Amino acid sequence: MKLKLNKMNMNKKKLFGLLIFISFSIGYSYGQSKNMNLKRDTISQSELSKWKLLGIGEVSSTLNKQVALKEVDGSKGIMLISPNIYKNDVILNFKVMALTPASVIVIMLSASDEGESDELTIPNNYDGSIGFWENNENYFFAFKNAPHNVTPLVRKNPRAKKPLIAAKENHMVAGVYYEIEVGKKQGKLWLSIDGKIIFETIDTNPLAGGHVALRLRGTAGFSAGCLIKDLIISSK
Secondary structure, eight states: HHHHHHHHHHHHHHHHHHHHHHHHHHHHHSGGGGGGTTTEEEOOOOHHEEEESSEEEEEEEEETEEEEEEOOTTTEEEEEEEESSSSEEEEEEEEEESSSOOOOOEEEEEOOOSSHHHHHHOTTTOOSHHHHTTTSSSEEEEOOGGGGGGOOOEEEESOOOOOOOOOOOOOTTTOOOEEEEEEEEETTTEEEEETEEEEEEEEEOOOBBEEEEEEEBBTHHHHHHHEEEEEEEEEE
């Protein structure tokens, strides 16, 4: 009987150790900004609604601390660009809801001119089209991508021929809020949705600093729109 109890105690210890390991692994895999000694900056509704708007569209504050972003007629895509440059490591945590099924939603990290500069030069006549981003440096995280008949992915621009990595399936639909985390840490890139890692990969020659940008685009003649809230940017 004593031997049986000892075995049970040993099994409990092993189980406890396994649970601790799993908990640590999950904490490292998503919600990573809490484990990396980064400065966390909460972006208020007022601050986000004043980010630079590019393309033909509208940005506005709305009920319950939400920011609305939407295309209007003639749009070729719209963007919000952060006023700040984030050096090297940066993680975004936020909640987003697509307001139309046609909405494709993208986050860009390390957006800058091609070369060593971390500045981003935007032409005065920029119309919101995608070509500008394909020819400048950025990590292009398309996380709501089903309207393009493509799964979530990350591309490294400029002139990326194919994604660094893509998910096996889509995870988002319109009319539902999702918790998103997009991160870049010493060459490690990842996307999580509702606490689940969708993909992660390593870039052995990572881009350095740059702006953060949110891009929205409709599909097949239908406009895009979304609501955003609870944005936190963690960086060094």
